[in-house]
Amino acid sequence: MVHYIELIFTNLNGWGLPVIMLIIGIIEFSFGLYENHWTNNERILDIVCFVVPRIVVRPLIAYLGVLLLPTLLPNAKNIFAWVPFWWGFAIIAVGDDLTQYWYHRLHHQLPWLWRFHRTHHSAPYMGMAMASRQNIIYTIFFSQIYLTTTLVYLGLGYPVLFVTGIKALITTGAHSSIKWDKPFYTIRWLQPIGWVMERLISTPATHHAHHADSSDDGVGNYKGNFGNMFFIWDIIFGTGIITRQYPSGYGIKHYKQEEWYAQFLWPLFKSRRKGSELSAGGPMVGDSVPAVPAVVAEA
Amino acid sequence: MKTDKITQQRIIRDALISIVLYALPVLLMLLSFRISGERPWKQHPQATVKASR
Numbered sequence: 596m597v598h599y600i601e602l603i604f605t606n607l608n609g610w611g612l613p614v615i616m617l618i619i620g621i622i623e624f625s626f627g628l629y630e631n632h633w634t635n636n637e638r639i640l641d642i643v644c645f646v647v648p649r650i651v652v653r654p655l656i657a658y659l660g661v662l663l664l665p666t667l668l669p670n671a672k673n674i675f676a677w678v679p680f681w682w683g684f685a686i687i688a689v690g691d692d693l694t695q696y697w698y699h700r701l702h703h704q705l706p707w708l709w710r711f712h713r714t715h716h717s718a719p720y721m722g723m724a725m726a727s728r729q730n731i732i733y734t735i736f737f738s739q740i741y742l743t744t745t746l747v748y749l750g751l752g753y754p755v756l757f758v759t760g761i762k763a764l765i766t767t768g769a770h771s772s773i774k775w776d777k778p779f780y781t782i783r784w785l786q787p788i789g790w791v792m793e794r795l796i797s798t799p800a801t802h803h804a805h806h807a808d809s810s811d812d813g814v815g816n817y818k819g820n821f822g823n824m825f826f827i828w829d830i831i832f833g834t835g836i837i838t839r840q841y842p843s844g845y846g847i848k849h850y851k852q853e854e855w856y857a858q859f860l861w862p863l864f865k866s867r868r869k870g871s872e873l874s875a876g877g878p879m880v881g882d883s884v885p886a887v888p889a890v891v892a893e894a
Numbered sequence: 895m896k897t898d899k900i901t902q903q904r905i906i907r908d909a910l911i912s913i914v915l916y917a918l919p920v921l922l923m924l925l926s927f928r929i930s931g932e933r934p935w936k937q938h939p940q941a942t943v944k945a946s947r
Contacts, residue, residue, distance in 0.1 A: 677938035678923070685919040693915055704905060706895040831915075832908045879895045 604760040612763050613649065619771060620723035628772040632719040640714070640855035641724040647859075648727065648734045660744035668748065676750030683754035687746055688824070691758060694739040696828040700821040702733070706879045710872055711736075714858040716817070719846035721803055726770035731860055762824040769802035769823075776800055780839045793837055797826050800839050807842035815842040849881035 603611075623629065633641075665672065678686070702712035711733045718725035747755050768775065776798040779789030793801060801822070807815025819834040820826075829835025849872070857866035857873045866873035872881045897905075927933065 677935040679934060682919065682923040682926075686923070689919050690916060693912060697909075697912065701905075704901050705897055831911065832904075 601756075604756050607760040607763065608756060612760075612767065613645075615764075616645075616723045616726065616767060619767075619773065623722045623724075623772050628722055629720045629724065633724065634852070636852060636855050637718065637724075640858055641718075641728055643855065643859055644714070644728045644734075647731070648729075652731075652734050653740070656740055656744065660741075660748065664745065664748040668745075672748055673750035675746075678751060680754055683751045684758060687743065687751055687754050687758045688762075690746065691739045691743050692762065692822075692824045693828060694742055695737075695823045696821055696825075698736075698738045699823065700834065703818065703821065709880050710861060713847070713872060714861075716806060716847050717850050717853070717858060718806075719808070719844070719850065720772065721770060721799075721806060721845055722772040723767070723770070726767055730858065732862075765796050765824045769797035769799055771799060774799050774841060793826065793839070794830055795827055796824060797822050800841060801826055801829075801835065801837060803841045803845070804836060804838065806845045808844040808846045808848050809842070812843060814838050814840045847881065 607615075624633075675683075699712070702708040711730050714730040714733070715725070715728050718728055743755055743759070746752075776789070776793070779785045779792060779798075780800075792798065797820075801820050804814055804816045805820035807817050809815050810817060816836040819836060820829055821834055822829045826835060851866070851868040851871045853866040853868050853871050853873050854864075857864050857871075861873045865875045866877070868874055870881075871877050872879065
């Protein structure tokens with residue numbers, strides 16, 4: 596039994612998750628859940644962001660880890676291999692996800708970091724297509740990857756296999772445009788499970804709220820709900836809102852459909868769109884720029 | 895453009911709380927070893943090799 600579970604998670608971390616994402620993505624697309632928002636520019640950006648980190652960035656980080664860690668931490672290989680499985684699981688789950696919470700939160704709360712994360716929020720839709728959508732710099736400095744690689748070197752590789760697998764399923768599920776969490780709020784006997792679930796992990800309701808283009812409806816909370824695998828960090832730090840509803844619009848209000856290469860490679864490539872956050876000399880945070888008042892024609 | 899003062903203060907406060915959260919599973923593990931009397935690092939071959947050097 597354990598062997599089969601091991602096998603599932605080994606394959607999930609390899610080819611399994613991309614295949615699951617492709618299947619769900621096809622279902623979402625077939626049901627028209629991207630509406631008319633998936634333009635050619637968005638499509639190229641989503642596909643490049645799905646492919647490049649998987650075939651270039653992650654293998655490179657793993658290779659550099661294998662190369663550098665024995666030099667940086669000599670005689671430390673497998674030094675913590677004695678840690679019992681469930682304790683290792685808890686240490687990595689907290690270490691990995693709390694680090695990602697902070698990485699994510701700081702990209703929203705420190706204005707100079709926002710443009711590295713903006714690409715993930717510019718998508719005017721939710722779903723598998725945009726789940727991997729990130730600027731290349733954000734992907735390269737994805738801080739918890741380095742923490743997890745180090746913990747693997749120190750001997751916690753076996754629990755890492757399970758934590759990363761479960762985390763990938765939860766974060767993928769939270770980005771899906773299929774609102775799979777809805778029955779947990781509407782079916783009476785599932786509601787107690789739903790109450791615990793929405794506080795413990797990210798769900799479509801809480802994570803969609805983070806991707807909302809506005810907070811005016813009382814549902815959107817794009818300045819909060821930063822949790823990735825665990826939502827409990829948002830509860831502890833008071834950055835979360837739970838409404839059990841889904842926002843009416845996604846993306847960013849000041850989105851200018853910037854070129855896919857500028858969104859993927861900023862600041863190496865800049866956008867030509869006037870007034871864009873990604874253009875040369877553009878504002879650091881677009882919504883901090885006061886909107887030009889509309890001229891009211893008086894009769 | 896700067897982060898407002900309240901956000902800065904919350905970041906510092908929450909970062910301090912996070913140190914406790916990071917340490918919590920490690921501290922609980924050590925506490926469980928103390929209660930149960932387990933010494934798993936003494937049974938592991940890797941740890942034994944290191945200790946005998």
